[in-house]
Amino acid sequence: MSCFDALAGYGLRSIGTGERLLPKGDITLCEQFALIGSGLVWNVYFAVIAVVLGFFFATALAVAKVNGAAWLRVPSNIFIFTFRGSPLFIQFFFAYELFSHLPRVGIEIPLGFTTITAHTSWLTKAWLGATIVLFLNTGAYTAEIFAGALRAVPKGDIEAADAFGMSGMTKFRRIIWPTMLRLAWPSYSNEAIFLFHATTLVFFSGFPAWQQKGDALYYANYFAEKTFNPFVAYPIVAFYFVMVVLLIVMLFGMVGRKLNRHLAIDQHDVGRVRRNKVFSFLTR
Amino acid sequence: MCSDPSSLEGLNWLWCYLTTAKHMKFYLSFGTVILLLVSTVPFIVMFGFLGALARRAPFAPLRWFGLAYTSMVRGVPDIAFFLFVPIALDQFVELVRHKVKCPDVLEPIYQGNDFVVCTAAKMPLSASPQWLHQAWGLTLAITAFAIVFGAFAANIIHGALMAVPKNQLETAKAYGLTDSQTFWRIHMPQMWVYALPGLSNLWQILVKASPLLFLLGIEEIVYWARELGGTKPSVFTYPHGDWRMWYFLALLVFYLILTWGSQKAFEWLENRLAKGTSTVQGRAA
Amino acid sequence: MKNLIIATVVASFSVGAAGAETIRLGTEGAYPPYNFINDAGEIDGYERELGDAICAAAKLECIWVKNDWDSIIPNLVSGNYDAIIAGMSITAERDEVIDFTQEYFPPDPSGYMGMAGAKVDLKGGIIAAQVNTIQAAYVAESGATLVEFATPDETIAAVKNGEADAVLADLAYLDQFVKESNGTLAFVGEVSIGGGVGMGVRESDTALKNTFDMAITSLKADGTVTKLIAKWFDGRVANY
Numbered sequence: 001m002s003c004f005d006a007l008a009g010y011g012l013r014s015i016g017t018g019e020r021l022l023p024k025g026d027i028t029l030c031e032q033f034a035l036i037g038s039g040l041v042w043n044v045y046f047a048v049i050a051v052v053l054g055f056f057f058a059t060a061l062a063v064a065k066v067n068g069a070a071w072l073r074v075p076s077n078i079f080i081f082t083f084r085g086s087p088l089f090i091q092f093f094f095a096y097e098l099f100s101h102l103p104r105v106g107i108e109i110p111l112g113f114t115t116i117t118a119h120t121s122w123l124t125k126a127w128l129g130a131t132i133v134l135f136l137n138t139g140a141y142t143a144e145i146f147a148g149a150l151r152a153v154p155k156g157d158i159e160a161a162d163a164f165g166m167s168g169m170t171k172f173r174r175i176i177w178p179t180m181l182r183l184a185w186p187s188y189s190n191e192a193i194f195l196f197h198a199t200t201l202v203f204f205s206g207f208p209a210w211q212q213k214g215d216a217l218y219y220a221n222y223f224a225e226k227t228f229n230p231f232v233a234y235p236i237v238a239f240y241f242v243m244v245v246l247l248i249v250m251l252f253g254m255v256g257r258k259l260n261r262h263l264a265i266d267q268h269d270v271g272r273v274r275r276n277k278v279f280s281f282l283t284r
Numbered sequence: 285m286c287s288d289p290s291s292l293e294g295l296n297w298l299w300c301y302l303t304t305a306k307h308m309k310f311y312l313s314f315g316t317v318i319l320l321l322v323s324t325v326p327f328i329v330m331f332g333f334l335g336a337l338a339r340r341a342p343f344a345p346l347r348w349f350g351l352a353y354t355s356m357v358r359g360v361p362d363i364a365f366f367l368f369v370p371i372a373l374d375q376f377v378e379l380v381r382h383k384v385k386c387p388d389v390l391e392p393i394y395q396g397n398d399f400v401v402c403t404a405a406k407m408p409l410s411a412s413p414q415w416l417h418q419a420w421g422l423t424l425a426i427t428a429f430a431i432v433f434g435a436f437a438a439n440i441i442h443g444a445l446m447a448v449p450k451n452q453l454e455t456a457k458a459y460g461l462t463d464s465q466t467f468w469r470i471h472m473p474q475m476w477v478y479a480l481p482g483l484s485n486l487w488q489i490l491v492k493a494s495p496l497l498f499l500l501g502i503e504e505i506v507y508w509a510r511e512l513g514g515t516k517p518s519v520f521t522y523p524h525g526d527w528r529m530w531y532f533l534a535l536l537v538f539y540l541i542l543t544w545g546s547q548k549a550f551e552w553l554e555n556r557l558a559k560g561t562s563t564v565q566g567r568a569a
Numbered sequence: 570m571k572n573l574i575i576a577t578v579v580a581s582f583s584v585g586a587a588g589a590e591t592i593r594l595g596t597e598g599a600y601p602p603y604n605f606i607n608d609a610g611e612i613d614g615y616e617r618e619l620g621d622a623i624c625a626a627a628k629l630e631c632i633w634v635k636n637d638w639d640s641i642i643p644n645l646v647s648g649n650y651d652a653i654i655a656g657m658s659i660t661a662e663r664d665e666v667i668d669f670t671q672e673y674f675p676p677d678p679s680g681y682m683g684m685a686g687a688k689v690d691l692k693g694g695i696i697a698a699q700v701n702t703i704q705a706a707y708v709a710e711s712g713a714t715l716v717e718f719a720t721p722d723e724t725i726a727a728v729k730n731g732e733a734d735a736v737l738a739d740l741a742y743l744d745q746f747v748k749e750s751n752g753t754l755a756f757v758g759e760v761s762i763g764g765g766v767g768m769g770v771r772e773s774d775t776a777l778k779n780t781f782d783m784a785i786t787s788l789k790a791d792g793t794v795t796k797l798i799a800k801w802f803d804g805r806v807a808n809y
């Protein structure tokens with residue numbers, strides 16, 4: 001099998017196109033690169049959905065935690081504590097068991113022009129079930145970061161906004177929220193990176209791989225077991241992950257600069273940034 | 285009471301079920317996890333120190349190595365290391381033993397997909413008792429944890445060494461202390477205060493990474509939860525359906541208690557340590 | 570799932586353990602009634618009793634070692650134990666990697682088990698199977714959607730919770746779940762794949778293989794095997 005064939009056969013294997021059976025017997029380097037690379041699609045998918053949706057959820061949670069009334073504050077605190085205080089690995093196991101015990105029903109969702117039926121059985125599939133767990137998990141971690149930043153928003157900024165006669169919502173959108181993001185950004189980039197790492201847990205923790213469609217580490221593990229040689233497959237995974245992490249750092253750096261564009265010298269955040277770099281390793 | 289389980293009902297049945305020898309192994313494995321966590325800590329701190337010192341080394345290649353080591357945990361998922369390090373280390377040890385113990389064997393060690401060493405180079409030897417095999421497995425697992433979390437610790441210790449106020453060190457110099465005296469008597473003791481928040485965070489991360497030991501083939505709580513929770517047909521003394529959800533719920537609760545307790549302990553320790561230092565907490569105290 | 574000792578593969582020039590007094594037997598401990606961990610936390614089942622009988626007949630001292638199914642062959646080859654006795658069917662593919670003794674359990678058809686009353690498309694539906702089993706290989710090539718699980722128990726759970734339409738496994742294993750399901754589970758198909766069940770040993774361990782073969786022959790002759798099969802497999806009659 002030539003290298004091109006390997007790419008054509010396995011380049012999209014993780015989403016079900018190409019060769020049906022995984023490589024066996026004499027496994028080439030190209031096959032390993034192609035198949036593990038195809039698995040990366042899953043990691044990126046999990047991370048993007050969870051981080052994007054988790055961002056909004058976390059903002060709401062953080063506001064509830066810091067400024068909410070007791071009936072909002074207490075549940076948010078419990079939620080954040082539960083997801084930050086237990087291992088994601090166990091959360092996956094538990095969620096999978098919980099989802100598989102739900103009654104099997106279809107829920108009709110009218111979309112106006114058409115109606116789609118959502119099945120509860122989708123929850124036991126990694127694409128939905130695992131994404132939900134990751135979303136809730138990153139929501140909790142991010143909320144804790146955002147809450148810390150909210151508390152650190154300078155009083156003067158808020159007083160100035162009051163002096164301008166800004167209403168609650170305007171004040172939040174124009175003053176508090178941007179400042180919160182600016183303060184939280186270094187930690188939040190870390191969170192995004194470690195959430196991306198955490199996506200490799202999915203297929204090792206209860207959620208089965210359908211038709212052997214799995215993520216990058218799932219395939220690397222497959223190769224390491226078939227060839228008895230860990231020195232090829234795992235470094236390939238490492239290579240792919242370093243590339244994506246560099247991309248994440250670049251993207252978050254761009255946004256971070258945009259958030260701070262009005263500050264001539266980055267005085268406001270210097271101390272905070274440095275401290276965050278040291279202390280905020282937020283893995284699970 | 286538990287001698288005839290088939291006649292039991294309700295709470296009596298449950299009590300007998302939860303006190304079987306198999307469940308005792310489950311309860312014991314909670315202790316194993318905590319013991320493993322605690323015994324990993326010294327190695328993590330050691331790797332952390334070596335990494336931090338490497339980053340401050342005057343010799344440039346060593347500094348680059350330190351930087352690469354401390355940066356790797358940001359680039360590559362920890363679970364990839366946990367799957368890779370034990371196997372790689374195992375092969376490396378056997379390779380070295382092979383070179384030492386069987387110098388006269390000429391066959392290549394890598395034969396196609398196989399890794400072939402002589403019998404005497406096996407680690408541990410095939411004939412060794414089971415506990416030695418398990419101990420070796422644990423050693424590999426602890427090493428993998430120490431390498432990965434050592435890199436985190438190195439980051440924290442490096443940052444903490446940088447965070448000690450410069451004027452403290454300058455004052456020491458002014459009093460005529462040598463470089464090594466300054467490092468051990470002034471720099472190091474103060475470093476801990478700055479490192480502790482990071483290290484306590486690292487402990488929590490370590491606790492939450494402990495179920496990954498399951499992936500390394502160690503019989504810990506996840507293993508027993510799956511084993512005990514699965515459907516048991518009537519060939520077992522206590523048959524039941526699929527109860528894994530409840531067992532995993534118990535594990536969740538265990539971890540919540542563990543991380544909550546750790547947090548309280550660290551808060552207390554931080555306040556103690558901060559006394560008499562030039563930090564906000566220290567001044568307040 | 571994973572076992573870290575899979576790395577090393579035995580040397581062709583390794584000395585077999587056949588001459589030694591102590592033999593280590595590897596089993597999965599999750600496949601009742603063949604082998605399972607009983608409530609006392611010990612390995613139990615047909616293969617436990619048979620294995621002990623074989624060791625007694627061969628005058629060997631045997632130690633039982635538990636190992637996950639998906640690394641059970643690599644760990645035999647790397648020398649973590651000396652024989653596999655884990656309901657493993659004798660197949661040509663496995664025979665290339667390890668050697669088998671004569672069978673101690675006759676060829677058993679594999680059964681598809683699904684929910685009673687449900688219509689299952691065996692060639693196009695979703696079929697669960699345990700990884701690295703003859704059943705998983707069969708499903709992968711049958712056109713059905715294969716969902717693989719690390720343990721047999723998870724394959725049953727997948728059918729019960731509706732995740733998979735059916736599970737393909739040894740009939741003798743599935744039988745107890747069908748019987749005890751109060752009619753909710755049923756067999757929906759049957760295929761004949763694989764040969765009888767035998768003990769696996771390293772290719773280089775010819776002496777050990779012969780020792781086991783002789784012991785099994787004697788136990789078949791004196792009726793022990795037939796008796797144990799009847800005891801553990803619900804009165805099943807074996808023609809040994």
